[in-house]
Amino acid sequence: MLHILNEGNPSCEPYDGGFELTCDVCVVGLGTAGAIAAIAAAKRGQRVIGVDASSIPGGVGTSGCVWDYYYGAYGGLYCEINAEADRIVAEGRYIHSTKPGYKLSYSTPVKSLALERFFERYGVRTIYESNVTGVLCDGKRVVGVIIFDGGRFVSIGASVVIDGAEGAVCHLMGLPTLGGRKSDGKTARFSRTVGVMEYKRMHGAWAFNEDYANTTPSEAAAMTCRWASSHPCLAESYTDRTRLYAVGREIGLREVLCVSCERNFLFTDYLAGNCPENVIFYTFSPLDNANPDLWNEDEDFQDWQFLCGMHAYGVSMGVCPEMLIPRGMEGILLAGKHIGTGHTMTSTIRMRTDMEKCGEAAGVMAAMMCEHGCSGLTLSREHFDELRGILAESGCYDPDNDRGICDLNLPDDPMWKPVPLPKTAEELRETLGSEHPSLGLFAVRLGLFDADTLAGWLDADGLLRDNAAVALGMMGDRRALPVLREILAGEPVVHIYRSPHKYFFPWLETTELCNFTKAVCLVGRLGDADSLERLREIAAGDDKAAEWAKASIRKIEQKS
Amino acid sequence: MKHYHTILIGATALAYPIAVRLGGDCLTVEPGFSAGAEFSDAMRAEPVDTRALPPIAAALAAELKGRGILSEDGRLHILAVGGVLCGCWAKCGGTLLMGARATEIVQTGDGFAVTVFHPQTGFTTYSAARVIDTTVRDFMDYQPTFGLLLARDEWLTPFDDGDVYLQRGLFADEFVLRFRVPRGATIPEAQAIADRWLETHRERLGSAQAAGIALYMGQEFRLPVDMVRDGVRYLTSASHPDLMSAVKGGELVCL
CATH class of the missing domain: 3.50.50.60 (FAD/NAD(P)-binding domain)
Incomplete structure (x- = not known):
């Protein structure tokens, strides 16, 4: 057939x-x-x-x-x-x-x-x-x-x-x-790449474009033309320093x-x-x-x-x-x-x-x-x-x-080095109490620690309390709510983590530890109607926290 | 079956002004993912004459000059042309399909039935009063050429040795080495020919190195193609001696 x-x-x-x-x-x-x-x-x-x-x-x-x-x-x-x-x-x-x-x-x-x-x-x-x-x-x-x-x-x-x-x-x-993805079926954005010269070497220059998988053929063609005539594929003007050495004919589909x-x-x-x-x-x-x-x-x-x-x-x-x-x-x-x-x-x-x-x-x-x-x-x-x-x-x-x-920030020789997750409550406490809580939070997400251990740190000070609340909220445990509401009531605090290690790409250099925005996300997941008023205030803004707040409001209203 | 007044085969430099002239009732079927590939992707950097251009061609020339892609003496930074033409296609009206091929064109009582294959939707048949094919076809008489982009810090004197000739691009270190290759050669086969030439003629090029290859075969025609065969009109963009001649040709052709 x-x-x-x-x-x-x-x-x-x-x-x-x-x-x-x-x-x-x-x-x-x-x-x-x-x-x-x-x-x-x-x-x-x-x-x-x-x-x-x-x-x-x-x-x-x-x-x-x-x-x-x-x-x-x-x-x-x-x-x-x-x-x-x-x-x-x-x-x-x-x-x-x-x-x-x-x-x-x-x-x-x-x-x-x-x-x-x-x-x-x-x-x-x-x-x-x-x-x-x-x-x-x-x-x-x-x-x-x-x-x-x-x-x-x-x-x-x-x-x-x-x-x-x-x-x-x-x-x-x-x-x-x-x-x-489940919410709307979108896939990762594609890119179109061109070849440029820097330090006598050619390399690719690209930008994130749009979701390609969910388009009709004519929409895909229109999108292709749009991005082929935008930066970096087409510059406002060219000089001998900025000229092209190659143009990507294939669409760079990430997904x-x-x-x-x-x-x-x-x-x-x-x-x-x-x-x-x-x-x-x-x-x-x-x-x-x-x-x-x-x-x-x-x-x-x-x-x-x-x-x-x-x-x-x-x-x-x-x-x-x-x-x-x-x-x-x-x-x-x-x-x-x-x-x-x-x-x-x-x-x-x-x-x-x-x-x-x-x-x-x-x-x-x-x-x-x-x-x-x-x-x-x-x-x-x-x-x-x-x-x-x-x-x-x-x-x-x-x-x-x-x-x-x-850790992609660690030099590789020849491969990147594995990093261990916290194994004991003491190691977890130290990680969550720091400005680098990622591995601790992920260990919790993998179910390596029980909720009661985390709940015991909700009375601690500073980052340990906040990160423990984030971890508990991620587990769906409503004991996190009082701390999360308190974080929401305050001003956004952003910690910038600058890697002390050699890095290859700038997007790995810093990470934001912003428990404020995490709290915005988690109160929505926990269906906390008591947070609606504060979420609506945050949603009136024009930053990422506002978008998270809108998503959380939708979740809470759906649950109620 | 969706109907268009005109179906254009190839989002070519020549097809662009036709699409502008015809507006919305026009479908263009392009097998690649760029516009003007017969010049840009083929690295055909022949100098152009921008005097006495009709309006659409003149506007394109003005945009190319404004972006530093076309010099006053007609030299082109050919790799950037495709991006400009894509932007033009995005604004010209009509429907464009990319990555699509016309697999069958059948004359009917009042026009044509054109079957188009697109990887996402498979086969779709459209009806059209007219079909204009602006691409190169096997039955045409032409000499294929393959382009190799060179970069060099010093001046290279353009030459033509018969099978190989050197074109100057817009920028001081921008050259295209063109090879006349056998009919039926694929791009990889042409690249192998070019690589062997590079190996044995290093002294001709000094410090020049190859930066890129044409991903589309060029063609040399004796005369621009304007013919009808089985009811389809063939206006072959690549048969024009240079980019602006092709655009001008599409703008002035009697439809």
């Missing part, structure tokens, strides 16, 4: 046209993850055809001008491609894009040339400037795709199809997705709708400690707050980002094979941001090294599915040790990459 979309509606019709091309693995989307998937499968001797809508491989990491590696866990096949890129740069024909003292970066021509050399080395056949327009299935098993190459339709038969196109293949089949997979690992699972055990690679990243209206985000993310103040910390996520397998389907794997993680957790996969690991894992899985003649689920259940062993050889799987929580 051929699965297509007609005016947005999934449609299914009989197909008896045969295949013009055949292969073992067809990779749709040769972006950051898909390109590595194609190489990984071909390296294991599979016949691979790769298809991409763009004119070069590498996706956002090449034609999107997102050149830098900043966070992410280390190790994997991508290191071989990057070594080739290093050789190209060393030959002196291309401008460097790695700033001294910064992490790796490869410009568009360097990385695309390196990828193409690996395609050629392992015999990956590529078809560019082509879109996948239909998916061929035998029941629940994907057996191929139809693409449009700008002039005609071409059918490609494959034992395994890898969807590296941000879920485009799954979308054509109408497979369910995990959605954006796409994740496909519902055989295993979905959501942020709520992470908080509950319900983590995969059969891990094939680890990722490392902060949870990205790309949307400015945190008061509309899911509450568990509000807890992490705002109430606990964890934006300067990164987390490791373990990915298992089932997170790459669309639920109920065979013959198809995912490679990229759209694996089974969901709105909040998806930001932990988006770093370049982790996307490349995801691609490698998908490519190896696809190759092994062909070798063993089995489904992805069977591969995971019966050949897991072999799979993990192959990924361990390249460094894609490395148990040392399970870093837990790391």
